Amino acid sequence: MSARLLHGPPAADSLLAQVRQRLQRLSRPASLHVIRLGDDPASVSYVRLKDRQARALGLHSEVHVLPETTSQQELLQLVERLNLDPQVSGLLVQLPLPPHIQVSTVQRAxxxxxxxxxxxPHNVGRLWSGDPGLTPCTPAGILHLMDHYGLPVAGQRAVIVGRSTIVGRPLAAMLLARDATVTLAHSRTPDLHEVTSQAPLLIVATGVPGLITAGMVQPGATVIDVGVNRVPSTDGKVHLQGDVHPDVREVAGALTPVPGGVGPLTVAQLMLNTVLAAEGLQA
Incomplete structure (x- = not known):
């Protein structure tokens, strides 16, 4: 048996169609501003992708590139300026940040x-309280991916491997809100294979290439691989590998590929969040 592949682009296109419809109803254009520090290759690539997608939709998009040596105070001053600018709908600071910048301080600003x-923290609290608000893009994108392919959430036993504030923890809240029974595990969970092998729905977001192997997956399970790891190959080149080993494809019932799985949904959800922010600011 070979798993059904859950390709991200078709699901992302359906989400972007919603974005286009909402954009037409705005009283003034929405705008996305991204702050990037330094020239980390992955960050440069991610920001370019976000900027290109925003412009393709007709959003005003602006990327603020600062030197890696930018002080935390200088960064916070730019954030505050963009906070006060009524023309700015959505704002994000691209991660990771240099070691001398305190991420939590910037996020709170x-x-x-x-x-x-x-x-x-305000939006995190709203999420866990069940109140509407802006939610992290990757978890929201995962749920849209599942809806697009008609995969059930309510009543499912879901295991999330990964406890980050960007994916694992907010995804747990979103799945609970949709009546899934959720176990939140991580790379240091004892007997991890016993936990994962009992999950009809398995989501993996650890940043550990190939952590989940075929023997750790329930036959026929839906497996969502969030990992995008740059791994050197024998020919000296770098290729992308997920947190799920390729042999899982022969056991799972459905599986997201890497690349081309969750990634496009993350970007599409960011576009939707930008429009949702614009709607709230223009209300």
Whole structure:
């Protein structure tokens, strides 16, 4: 048996169609502002992708590139300026940040109404309280991917491997809100294979290439691989590998590929969050 592949682009296109419809109803254009520090290759690539997608939709998009040596105070001053600018709908600071910048301080400085990453404590609290608000893009994108392919959430036993504030923890809240029974595990969970092998729905977001192997997956399970790891190959080149080993494809019932799985949904959800932020600011 070979797993059904859950390709991200078709699901992302359906989400972007919603974005286009909502954009037409706005009283003034929505705008996305991204702050990037330094020239980390992955960050440069991610930001370019976000900027390109925003412009393709007709959003005003602006990337603020600062030197890696930018002080925390200088960064916070730019954040505050963009917070106060009524023309700015959505604002995010691209991660990772240099070691001398305290990530939590920067995240707390962003206006919650413009926090299109959904990482401000105010928005995190709204998520766990069940109140509407801006939510982290990757978890929200995963749920849209599942809906697009008609995969059930309610009543499912879901295991999330990964406890980050960007994916694992907010995804747990979203699945609970949709009546799934959720176990939150991680790479240091004892007997991890016993936990994962009991899950009809398995989501993996650890940043550990190939952590989940075929023997750790329930036959026929839906497996969502969030990992995007740059791994050197024998020919000296770098290729992308997920947190799920390729042999899982012969056991799972459905599986997201890497690349081309969750990634496009993350970007599409960011576009939707930008429009949702604009709607709230223009209300």
């Amino acid at each position: 962003i206006d919650p109404a413009k926090d299109v990453d959904g990482l401000h």
